[in-house]
Amino acid sequence: MMNTLDALLSRASASVLQDPAPEGEALRQILETGLRAPDHGHLRPWQFILIRGEARARWAEAVVAATLARDPETPPGLLQKRRTRINGVPLIVALGVRVKAGKIPEVEQLLSAGAAAMNMLNAAHALGFGGIWVTGANAYDPALVTALGLAPEDRLAGFLYLGTPAEPRPTPRRPALDEHLSEWTGVPAPA
Template structure:
């Protein structure tokens, strides 16, 4: 990242950080822990939430539990997709071995006036806040879903009984050296319009 600390007025430094965020695939140890991890989780808990339902639920998976979690994913794959179970099991085992930490993010859905989608969006906003916090603290991570995020057995394993559900997993760790080019950011004009009265 370019050294922008002297080029911008102080109130824009956080925004510069935000604009520089990108997802990081290859990660290495250390993963955030202690006070850093608390800050990241607290950032998640600052997400907006209609009706103050506090639907956010974060499940941290790390250390030895990562390997055990990989075995559970392998079991879930056997039920979900028996034909490809062996290949999927190997893929998930390899994935947990190279992932320093996971934060599973979901919403505990409460019945009532607040539509389910708004509770899921609140969980999504929490995920985004945590990705930004990871980046701002010098860590890296990426929001991933895939079949496990939609698998009832995996949801249940992590404490999400329908209608409560996962919105995804955040990988978390320290960015590994990478030569992959940084993708260009979207063109603002392609995504923004201004509505005007006729």
């Protein structure tokens, strides 16, 4: 396993994945890092739902059905592309958020799930696996939320696609820190 800081600074999304996916103790470690995410109020809103093996084909059909329900004019080629992509991913982790009503706003619970996702992507990378966080219309579709066994009031924060990178991943050039850094000194910052 690589040094923690090296792992954080070298992680990059891997969109082309192949077997093997993390399993056994490696998968458990990855998932447990998600449980270490910041969590205001200790609500523990996360629900990690594994989709693998033959379940991927059933999930692909659920995604296609939801896509057609949103847009009956979706081209068949796009539907087939979704099927192929989902069936080709070694492991999908759906990032469920069991939203708890109360003083902690929903947005903070969603942010906690986002932090859990990042922890898991970093852990996968540190263990030699790759992954990518997938969002979009399917992550926000109520039919897919309930298809995964979540309640209608729950949310999805997206999906982690995990496996072994099919090609070497060069560390991408990151933006200059100075472009994303400012210091507030008590007076309004320039726009």
